[in-house]
Amino acid sequence: MDNKKIAQILGQTADILEIKEANPWRINAYRQASHYLENLEQDINLMAKENKLKTLPGIGTGLANYIKDLIANNGTCPEFEKLKKQVPLSLLKLLEIEGLGPKKLKILFKKFEITSLYKLEKLLKTKKLYQEENWGEKSVQNLIEAVNSYKSFRHRFLLGEMEPLGREIVQELKKSKLVSQIEICGSMRRGKSTIGDFDILITSSQPLKVIKLFTTLKQVSKVVNQGKTKSQVVLKQGIKADLRVVKKSSFGAAVHYFTGSKAHNISLRKLAQKKNLRINEYGVFKKKGQTLKKIGGEREKDVFKAVDLPWIPPEIRENKGEIMAGLKNQLPCLIKLKDIKADAHLHTKWSDGEKTILEMAQAGKKLGYEYVAITDHASPLGMVQGLTPQRVASYLRAIKRANQKVKGIKILAGVEVDIMKNGRLYLSDYLLKKFDLVLAAVHSSLKMEKKAMTKRLCQAINNPWVHVLAHPTNRLLNKREPSKIDLRVLFQQAKKTKTILELNSFWRRVDLSSQQARWAKEQGIKMIISTDAHNSNNLELMKYGVINARRGWLEKKDVVNTLPYDKFLKALK
């Protein structure tokens, strides 16, 4: 039973209880525990075995027993079975449909025996639902539309795909001159690799006009709601965008509030309560008897200052220790994009890239880098058209020529060598040692057993000529699960062999994840942030790698490509 599975069951339990209209705070307790476990690094099985579950926040006697039961019975227990008999799991999926909450779902289930999307669609084709109390024509129509959009877009969106669209919308709104301040908040401001929607916050002297403009932008496909201070639309790409209008005096508080995360906000508000303060999206208020006196809210730092905190960067506002670190004045000094001195994972026409060595080096120079590493594939995979042992010598000569030709940037001769199924590398040590920089990576047989995959990677990084393990888990967001790897073992081996781990910036990979990066940092492992660019404009994806690193609490000193050229070479094993 992994943590995610237990978290899922706790979430399902909460959903069932909600449909049953159980005590809302009991529901909330299950929900909170679910969220907490989802992001927990320690193995929940181990904690259960050692009787340490109750040391986790939000987990008391009841939940600890429930979790223990689930683990002992491999994902179920009498209580959960009983609940599932009352409300089937297939019904819970329907909660993901916009506008369909527990109350309405209960009616659909009890009166119409709806238990699946298929049955719901069938019901919507009849007129039966109209006869139900509180279900007018509009409600039914909205549900039909929500079902349709649920069917076409049921995943989260990738940051790298959506960020340009978000900026485009901000530009359009700014252009109107109706907006004085504007900020995209939510998970996008926190730099999450996947985002659910856009949360756009503005101040304006003509809110109604801005909302009107917002709902009629060319990117909008549907207006979900439209009020005096906020509106929600669905964009043509299927992603939702929220616009909220606030007063200038509340802008900072609102930016903080809508940036989240929810868990961070709740923690902060609890701190405020202890100080007899109240924090909401309108500001910070001091309680004086029955009345509230506003003491801040125009700037975001007002909110933090009220509870004696320094400003905390959005990327780490996940309630994972940042508040405690802030109180102790021990916040990390997070890495910045301008700290990056090189991109050291680039492909060219020598394998599956689209540009020449020279063109890629010039793209690096344009970004102000001191050096780049060309790292074409050496792989048995035909599709990559990479470096065979026979081509290595001419590839190295080509890099040398390019290096002499280009001014103002140094080019390292690198390679991204395949880790074969048996843990050996595609090129011999004799060839590997000719390179300045060797990245090793898995590109085939991604679905091995955990033990075998861990052994495979450990063997690869044990090779003295391998400097970097590239995209260690091979995940593709929304597309491919990460390979099964015992990271504890892999990280120990990386530490022992001084192997650098890559944070791949390509927005579909983002690999290592921020969580994993933070863990690696805690073990003293060095990392490198690279783009894996296959075209010259891909080098700009570095910002997504840096934002991911920031989410992993990484500082400049944790990342080797912040080092100047000479020191970088020395940092390689």
Add this chain to the structure above:
DNA sequence: GCCGTTTTCGGCCCGACTGTTTTCAGTCG
């Protein structure tokens, strides 16, 4: 169901929008 510098009871974040309700419930963030 959890929690406690107001600890074994009584809180637990809260405001905006929609639809069909004529004063509010449901949903969302």
